[in-house]
Amino acid sequence: MSDSVVNLVSLLLLGFVLGMRHATDADHVIAIATIVSRQRNVRGSAMIGVAWGIGHTLTILVVGSAIILFGVVIPPRIGLAMEFAVGVMLVALGAFALTGLGGVLRAALMPIVARILPRRAALEDSNHSHAHAHGDYVHRHPHGGEGHGHSEDQVALALLDARFRGVRLYQWLRPLVVGVVHGLAGSAAVALVVLSAVRDPVWAVAYVLLFGVGTIGGMMLITVALSAPFAFTSSLLPRLNWQLRAVSGLVSFVFGLFLIYELGFVEGGLFSATPVWEPR
Numbered sequence: 001m002s003d004s005v006v007n008l009v010s011l012l013l014l015g016f017v018l019g020m021r022h023a024t025d026a027d028h029v030i031a032i033a034t035i036v037s038r039q040r041n042v043r044g045s046a047m048i049g050v051a052w053g054i055g056h057t058l059t060i061l062v063v064g065s066a067i068i069l070f071g072v073v074i075p076p077r078i079g080l081a082m083e084f085a086v087g088v089m090l091v092a093l094g095a096f097a098l099t100g101l102g103g104v105l106r107a108a109l110m111p112i113v114a115r116i117l118p119r120r121a122a123l124e125d126s127n128h129s130h131a132h133a134h135g136d137y138v139h140r141h142p143h144g145g146e147g148h149g150h151s152e153d154q155v156a157l158a159l160l161d162a163r164f165r166g167v168r169l170y171q172w173l174r175p176l177v178v179g180v181v182h183g184l185a186g187s188a189a190v191a192l193v194v195l196s197a198v199r200d201p202v203w204a205v206a207y208v209l210l211f212g213v214g215t216i217g218g219m220m221l222i223t224v225a226l227s228a229p230f231a232f233t234s235s236l237l238p239r240l241n242w243q244l245r246a247v248s249g250l251v252s253f254v255f256g257l258f259l260i261y262e263l264g265f266v267e268g269g270l271f272s273a274t275p276v277w278e279p280r
Contacts, residue, residue: 030248030255032175032223049219051179052175052223060190060215076275082188083263087260090252189279190208194208
């Protein structure tokens with residue numbers, strides 16, 4: 001085997017390893033954490049990681065191949081818009097994950113209120129409401145025996161789950177879309193790195209493909225690790241589970257706002273007169 005072939009094979013293996021490392025980027029981990037926070041089993045979380053990786057890989061392969069094979073140049077404003085979309089997505093994911101946060105905070109503060117204002121706490125306790133979940137949907141009902149006032153299978157999310165439960169694409173749609181958005185944001189950087197190291201376009205595309213496969217494997221491992229505390233607490237410690245979900249949602253929301261500000265409004269950002277974009 002010639003030295004050139006050995007070098008190319010080594011480079012492809014490096015692409016696979018770098019793809020696994022790429023899965024650990026902060027925005028990737030934060031986004032996927034808000035999704036797996038709703039999972040109650042590790043196997044389902046692993047499939048979420050695979051779906052995210054497939055969406056990410058498809059986008060990188062399509063956009064990266066266009067850059068490598070046809071010399072497509074992405075304008076700075078378009079490149080910034082693709083990365084800006086990641087911030088918007090993180091804010092949206094965080095907002096969804098924060099559903100029911102008010103109930104979690106109230107439950108956490110009740111012991112403190114009971115010590116400071118025992119009479120107020122007793123009144124609150126006699127009329128207090130409780131939070132419960134229907135799938136991803138968390139809301140509150142007052143105690144008192146009057147019932148929920150609705151059938152548990154009539155909330156919006158439960159109706160969607162009942163209608164599309166048998167459709168595998170429905171289960172994978174959210175992580176797939178999130179992976180596509182992340183892939184758009186990172187595809188140009190991957191392609192430019194490959195172009196600087198590999199001159200043969202066929203090998204360059206092969207590198208991008210193996211990079212994507214490595215990302216799928218890396219994200220699958222990450223989702224399994226992230227889902228463990230959520231799966232463990234979902235039935236045994238529901239209050240702690242809601243608190244973990246709230247934390248993951250809050251981190252996603254704040255980090256998304258940070259990206260929106262940095263990419264959109266800092267000098268040279270998306271909404272400036274002269275946007276400056278460095279693929280990363």
